[in-house]
Amino acid sequence: xxxxxxxxxxxxxxxxxxxxxxxxxxxxxxxxxxxxxxxxxxxxxxxxxxxxxxxxxxxxxxxxxxxxxxxxxxxxxxxxxxxxxxxxxxxxxxxxxxxxxxxxxxxxxxxxxxxxxxxxxxxxxxxxxxxxxxxxxxxxxxxxxxxxxxxxxxxxxxxxxxxxxxxxxxxxxxxxxxxxxxxxxxxxxxxxxxxxxxxxxxxxx
Numbered sequence: 001x002x003x004x005x006x007x008x009x010x011x012x013x014x015x016x017x018x019x020x021x022x023x024x025x026x027x028x029x030x031x032x033x034x035x036x037x038x039x040x041x042x043x044x045x046x047x048x049x050x051x052x053x054x055x056x057x058x059x060x061x062x063x064x065x066x067x068x069x070x071x072x073x074x075x076x077x078x079x080x081x082x083x084x085x086x087x088x089x090x091x092x093x094x095x096x097x098x099x100x101x102x103x104x105x106x107x108x109x110x111x112x113x114x115x116x117x118x119x120x121x122x123x124x125x126x127x128x129x130x131x132x133x134x135x136x137x138x139x140x141x142x143x144x145x146x147x148x149x150x151x152x153x154x155x156x157x158x159x160x161x162x163x164x165x166x167x168x169x170x171x172x173x174x175x176x177x178x179x180x181x182x183x184x185x186x187x188x189x190x191x192x193x194x195x196x197x198x199x200x201x202x203x204x205x
Contacts, residue, residue: 021047025091041082045137047094052082053129057155057203061126062100064200065153069103072191077103077121078111085123086114087145097138100126100153103185117145122185128155140169149186153179153196155204160195 027044030036041052054062066081073079080102087095096114101124104115111119123142125134134152142150143166150171152161158179163171164186177183179201184192 021094022049023047023092023094024086024096027096041098043084043098044094044096045133045141050133052098055128057200058126058128060200060203061153061155061196064197065101065124065126065195068195069101072193073103073188074107076107076188077105078107078109080104080115084114085120085147086116087141088116095141097141099123099138103187117142117147120147121187122149122151123147124151124153126153126155131156139163139171142166143171144169151183158201158204 022044024044027036027049036042041054042049043052044050062081066079069077069079080099082098082100083102084096084098085102087093087097101122102115102120103122104111104119105121125138127134131152131154139150139152143163146166148164148166150163152163154161159176160179160181160183162175162177162183163173165172179196180194180198182193183195184190
């Protein structure tokens, strides 16, 4: 028997004790009923609800990246900040992640439903206390649904982890760069630059 990940162990314990997982359908029903506040940032991962808590450096990084992407690429993409990504049409899907940022197709499009993986050019997770969850839970989920490129802006190790070429539940290509190095989304190679200013990096000291 292989070594269980923390996520596998949580799933086995939930099954053993009869803990039922929530679905996309049920989450939306709870939101409409006011059980979950519309302003409350929660995401659904494997049927469990996670409240998104944001530390000051994390909040500053997300806010700056959203403005920077909008300024540099706003005429070519729609920048979605901390909005849901609907992974499938299945109303009983047990996942509805909320990435920190997404660059999605068509800056003028009004999405009546959350964007789908096919709409995404780049997905960004800013990681500090969430690093383990972002790497071990959310990243395989994004790969399994063919999100073409994911950046983990790793505030702990001060690097950008760039994942491309999804296959199965993993990305075949992983590269890293220091937060001070210029990088570009694969879809927009002309947008190569340092994305976080030194002032935000100073907050990490």
